[in-house]
Amino acid sequence: MNKDLSVTQPLRWALALIFTGIVAGICGMLLALLLHFIQHIAFGYSLDAVISNESFLSGVTAATDWRRFSAIVCGGLVAGWGWWLLGRYGSQRVSISQTVNHPNKPMPLFTTAIHALLQIITVALGSPLGREVAPREAGALGAGLIANGLGLDADARKVLIACGAGAGLAAVYNVPLAGALFTLEVLLVTFRWECAVAALITSAIASGVATLGLGNEVQYHFLVGAAPASIIAWAILCGPILGAAAMLFRKLTQRARSKVKTSLQMPLFCLLSFALLGGLSVIFPQLPGNGKGPMQLALDGAMPMALFISLLILKMLVILAVLRSGAEGGLLTPGLTIGALFSLILCAVWQHLVPGGNSGSFALIGGTAFLAASMQMPLTAVALLLEFTGMDHSYLVPVILCTSGSFLMCRWLEKAKG
Missing domain, CATH: 1.10.3080.10 (Clc chloride channel)
Known part of the structure; x- marks a missing residue:
């Protein structure tokens, strides 16, 4: 301009x-x-x-x-x-x-x-x-x-x-x-x-x-208090890991979309992919929808490990299946949820070495970092989660550090492979 x-x-x-x-x-x-x-x-x-x-x-x-x-x-x-x-x-x-x-x-x-x-x-x-x-x-x-x-x-x-x-x-x-x-x-x-x-x-x-x-409500309820100092080390170490995962997420979703063709196969493929989602939802009612429900569960720390690992795998499966079938939609909340669920795995490993910290805090920080890298918008991602959750000011440092590491790793990997 x-x-x-x-x-x-x-x-x-x-x-x-x-x-x-x-x-x-x-x-x-x-x-x-x-x-x-x-x-x-x-x-x-x-x-x-x-x-x-x-x-x-x-x-x-x-x-x-x-x-x-x-x-x-x-x-x-x-x-x-x-x-x-x-x-x-x-x-x-x-x-x-x-x-x-x-x-x-x-x-x-x-x-x-x-x-x-x-x-x-x-x-x-x-x-x-x-x-x-x-x-x-x-x-x-x-x-x-x-x-x-x-x-x-x-x-x-x-x-x-x-x-x-x-x-x-x-x-x-x-x-x-x-x-x-x-x-x-x-x-x-x-x-x-x-x-x-x-x-x-x-x-x-x-x-x-x-x-x-x-109404004037926030999207997510995050009631955890101030961030523990130890979570800064986790944010620095896990940021690049989340960036590598985000790069893979970007690659898989782009590939799924690139294979869509407007043909009479589209109604059949969409029916099959949504039927797969419907069948899985009988056992996992957390799967339908854009991922807001599982994200809130992750912030609440209300999921056993077996459940969030299952949701992570199945959520990726149904997202890719629906994209490949030709359905359209955004990847903001789905990406945030995938990042939060993956962060809970990294949190579980970390807490074996450094006990302490609420798992919802790790989900918040990691989800933000994954979203920032997967959609290539670090500033927007930080602002989104700030407004989504009304998080305590003490989370800004670990969120920014983790987001920076994730974004830079994703960009570096994409340039290296490009």
Whole structure:
């Protein structure tokens, strides 16, 4: 971006930021409400309220085996036929990164809207992928339409679309700082002051608007006190290990996605992969969904070793199977959960040598580091977990050290193999 947008077109730019924040907030709120509504109907819990205190994990666990299995299989049918029909008859999809890099190449309205809705519906029905891409796409789509309506130039369109995507993330998770950092660190790859102010304004507005319908609660409850000093050594030592694991996770998920072809095999593959997930959920009700439930269990330290090892292996299996079948979704919460579960294994080994420390602390630090490396966004990952959990200030040092080691190791390995 070569111009100071607030000087060259101040009124239109201010209106664009305000409208983008409001639209992204409304879209994020509505998509989240739709997600909760479908979850409650499909699994038969909290039928009297869209937003309730009962978690998805508790609702799925309380559902009968048959209801659990059939709801997830329905998700497979929606995913397979939905994405096949969209690929066959819809316009060619333009991703957020593509339209940010080429702001005069807009995201098609119908295709993008259906793509976002399919993600929300399938995640609500138990898909192991994340829900965060849908509100990002909706926010970016809305920002593009606003930029067109206000006649903004290409530089302004690029920034506004990126801000819309970050604001969508901020809205659905109530993370205004992380949403702004995602805009700057991942989409624009710049921290110029005019971009930073724009990102902060849109994410703050979107998050505030979304809380009107979703409430102002944090995503995870982390009640552990101050971090023990010994955990800093664990963070330094295990950061590179988590980075190597994150690099493998990136490679496997990218390979699974690269093999997807829009053909009549897609409905069959989706049905089989979701049926596998449904069958496994009869024994492991923690598997359906984006991973928020297992992540909370990891933070609570409420899982025996056999369970979190099983969940780690099976969660990876179903994520790869669903991605390979052609279903779409994000990898933010799934990656965070995989990292937290893997960190519990490293925690168990560490505590044999250095007793002490709550296992939830290790899950928090390791999950953040794994997420930072797997999605290549260290600053955003730290801010996300800060806003997700309201963690004590004493965790910032081990989180930053572990995240830095993980991110650098992942980058080094990818460059060495590239």
